[in-house]
Amino acid sequence: MDVRRHITIQRVDPATTGNGTPAEKAPDPELGTGLIPKERYTSSEFMKLEWNHIWSKVWLLGGRSDDIPEPGDYICTDIGTESVLIVRQKDQSIRAFHNVCLHRGNRLRPEGIGSVEQFQCMYHHWTYGLDGKIEHIPDLASFPQGCPPAGRILPLPCGEWGSFVWFSLNPDVEPLLDFLDPIPQHLAPYHFDRMKWVRDITVEWDCNWKASVDAFNESYHVQGIHPQLLWYLDDVNLQIDCYERHNRYLIPFASISPRVALPSIIPSPIEHIMRKAGMDPAEYEGRMTDIRKDVQAFMRANGPKRGRDYSELNDDQLTDDYHYMIFPNVTLNTHADDLMLFRQRPHPTDPDKMFYDIWIFELLDEGEEPPRRPKHQLFKHGDKSIGLVLDQDAFNLPNVQKGMHSSAFEGLWLGEQELRIRHFHKVVDDYLAKGDVA
Amino acid sequence: MDLGLAGKKAIIVGGARGIGFATAEVLAREGCDVAITARGEDSVKDAVAALKRYDTKVVGGAVNVRKEGEYKDWLAKAVDELDGCDILVPITSAGGGAGSEKYWHNAFEVDVLGPVRAVEAVMPGMVERQSGSIVLIATTSAGEAMGGPQAYNAMKASLVTWGKQLALAHGKDGIRVNTVSPGPIEFDGGNWEMIKATMEKFYTATLRQQPMGRFGRPDEIARAIAFLASPAASWCNGSHLVVDGGFTNRTHF
Numbered sequence: 304m305d306v307r308r309h310i311t312i313q314r315v316d317p318a319t320t321g322n323g324t325p326a327e328k329a330p331d332p333e334l335g336t337g338l339i340p341k342e343r344y345t346s347s348e349f350m351k352l353e354w355n356h357i358w359s360k361v362w363l364l365g366g367r368s369d370d371i372p373e374p375g376d377y378i379c380t381d382i383g384t385e386s387v388l389i390v391r392q393k394d395q396s397i398r399a400f401h402n403v404c405l406h407r408g409n410r411l412r413p414e415g416i417g418s419v420e421q422f423q424c425m426y427h428h429w430t431y432g433l434d435g436k437i438e439h440i441p442d443l444a445s446f447p448q449g450c451p452p453a454g455r456i457l458p459l460p461c462g463e464w465g466s467f468v469w470f471s472l473n474p475d476v477e478p479l480l481d482f483l484d485p486i487p488q489h490l491a492p493y494h495f496d497r498m499k500w501v502r503d504i505t506v507e508w509d510c511n512w513k514a515s516v517d518a519f520n521e522s523y524h525v526q527g528i529h530p531q532l533l534w535y536l537d538d539v540n541l542q543i544d545c546y547e548r549h550n551r552y553l554i555p556f557a558s559i560s561p562r563v564a565l566p567s568i569i570p571s572p573i574e575h576i577m578r579k580a581g582m583d584p585a586e587y588e589g590r591m592t593d594i595r596k597d598v599q600a601f602m603r604a605n606g607p608k609r610g611r612d613y614s615e616l617n618d619d620q621l622t623d624d625y626h627y628m629i630f631p632n633v634t635l636n637t638h639a640d641d642l643m644l645f646r647q648r649p650h651p652t653d654p655d656k657m658f659y660d661i662w663i664f665e666l667l668d669e670g671e672e673p674p675r676r677p678k679h680q681l682f683k684h685g686d687k688s689i690g691l692v693l694d695q696d697a698f699n700l701p702n703v704q705k706g707m708h709s710s711a712f713e714g715l716w717l718g719e720q721e722l723r724i725r726h727f728h729k730v731v732d733d734y735l736a737k738g739d740v741a
Numbered sequence: 742m743d744l745g746l747a748g749k750k751a752i753i754v755g756g757a758r759g760i761g762f763a764t765a766e767v768l769a770r771e772g773c774d775v776a777i778t779a780r781g782e783d784s785v786k787d788a789v790a791a792l793k794r795y796d797t798k799v800v801g802g803a804v805n806v807r808k809e810g811e812y813k814d815w816l817a818k819a820v821d822e823l824d825g826c827d828i829l830v831p832i833t834s835a836g837g838g839a840g841s842e843k844y845w846h847n848a849f850e851v852d853v854l855g856p857v858r859a860v861e862a863v864m865p866g867m868v869e870r871q872s873g874s875i876v877l878i879a880t881t882s883a884g885e886a887m888g889g890p891q892a893y894n895a896m897k898a899s900l901v902t903w904g905k906q907l908a909l910a911h912g913k914d915g916i917r918v919n920t921v922s923p924g925p926i927e928f929d930g931g932n933w934e935m936i937k938a939t940m941e942k943f944y945t946a947t948l949r950q951q952p953m954g955r956f957g958r959p960d961e962i963a964r965a966i967a968f969l970a971s972p973a974a975s976w977c978n979g980s981h982l983v984v985d986g987g988f989t990n991r992t993h994f
Contacts, residue, residue: 564931
């Protein structure tokens with residue numbers, strides 16, 4: 304490794320985490336050193352395989368539970384060529400069904416959140432209940448064949464976990480918690496339900512959805528395209544854990560990368576972390592290399608005074624990024640005070656395009672006025688800034704996608720720091736191998 | 742030109758990196774025995790090891806300048822180990838910062854009291870020998886309003902004033918006191934390297950103002966310091982030398 308200093312990161316003892324997030328290092332899977340063929344990112348054929356074996360088979364993140372608190376509240380979300388309605392029922396349960404009118408195929412609602420008494424198609428006013436059952440067809444007697452036989456729109460499996468709603472296009476999908484395992488146990492201590500929406504953005508990116516997933520599954524690129532983060536986090540000393548289909552890495556924050564020399568003044572990004580925790584960097588007397596642990600101790604001591612309950616989190620979780628990836632397309636940067644979630648969705652037809660959803664949630668101080676839920680913004684790559692770090696990623700990815708089409712490029716040449724990418728492709732392979740073509 | 746530095750004994754406070762280390766290096770290369778100090782034990786060790794290649798006496802120790810007792814003890818020990826002190830360059834700084842009153846205390850304790858205590862430690866010996874040279878290090882940020890209102894600039898500015906006072910008071914003792922104000926200096930592992938990555942706009946805006954299209958290097962300041970510190974600068978006293986590649990605007994008539 305090209306480092307200037309050798310650092311031993313102090314981590315919590317996994318034996319002490321109790322019922323909290325497990326901190327053990329998972330054994331690294333033996334995944335070899337082979338090339339990941341580029342066609343996975345560029346070909347329409349592979350895109351079809353993905354649809355048949357993955358998108359139409361697995362559980363998918365639909366939205367946030369607190370967006371649909373009342374009966375009739377719904378989330379309409381698209382995946383590929385499909386569109387789904389997830390609706391809060393009168394008994395507080397949720398139901399999901401395809402967002403389509405059985406009459407002429409019109410979509411019942413546009414993407415987004417809303418609230419209805421019933422779903423009425425704009426075209427001929429066919430009307431469906433909150434459960435997707437047909438309630439009214441104007442001039443029903445003029446249809447000699449009668450009402451469509453099922454009397455309802457095809458229902459879909461759905462469920463709630465972690466303050467989020469999930470759905471699947473696969474009627475035979477396994478139970479949600481089985482699919483998510485072991486993530487629920489890992490992330491329950493964060494209590495995402497206590498956090499409030501602060502950003503809700505979708506950007507159409509000119510790259511394959513997996514190029515985006517990959518970009519967040521390794522820290523090797525920090526020294527390449529995010530040089531400023533070298534004075535913010537330790538991109539070298541991280542712990543990678545691969546599970547059956549999901550994975551994570553633990554990145555120490557409030558640390559200076561061993562790739563750079565220790566400066567004589569506290570880097571401004573780390574000062575920001577200290578201020579956010581309630582510390583005054585000017586008062587800090589300790590060593591630059593002790594800031595991470597000192598921020599942890601400060602938050603532990605002072606969090607409760609602000610009404611922030613960190614009791615189920617270990618010390619490292621107070622500063623570090625416990626960075627999870629839920630297969631196939633959810634990236635979670637989890638922190639004690641906030642969650643930065645990315646949902647990566649394929650374009651319906653073009654392997655060179657994708658939808659990148661940024662959802663950010665923050666914990667509030669006790670008595671702090673909750674911010675108004677931000678309006679969803681949708682724009683194309685490069686039209687607006689999404690913050691310096693993500694802009695750096697966004698700037699890079701279209702060139703990666705274009706480059707992958709080069710005749711001189713065969714596939715991804717991955718190193719050990721990119722183990723999560725290799726693991727992700729292994730899980731993709733596992734799904735493809737199931738041979739369950741729709 | 743012979744600077745006449747061979748055999749002189751120099752103390753550099755804040756000598757493990759950047760301008761301080763470069764100064765220690767120029768002085769050692771010219772034949773001075775040097776004592777250096779900085780906060781980090783490892784960095785002092787590395788710097789001492791690097792300076793030893795010039796075959797003069799090199800001593801060093803880690804000290805927190807803000808801890809009065811520890812600092813004064815080290816200064817006394819350094820004078821003792823070098824068997825006197827001919828040259829003093831106190832360069833240590835708490836750096837910039839705004840938004841907390843604490844920054845004023847930090848800058849006062851490190852940027853002002855650091856040099857004050859060092860001067861007090863070496864002055865009696867210099868007076869006794871009727872010879873000595875002190876170079877204080879201010880900044881171009883003292884003469885021009887840069888970086889927004891903050892303690893760093895104002896506290897560094899006080900050194901220019903105090904340096905003149907010292908020069909006038911101790912001319913009779915054969916002691917010369919001069920001040921050097923460096924412009925922005927970039928080096929591997931330095932703070933401007935960090936600023937380049939973490940505050941890119943500020944970095945490029947500052948770079949654009951450099952007439953020579955680049956920042957200064959530590960050795961370019963060190964050579965100016967070494968000259969003022971040396972007997973070759975025997976008629977320089979109470980001067981304030983801006984070494985900034987032409988960065989600052991003010992014309993000194």
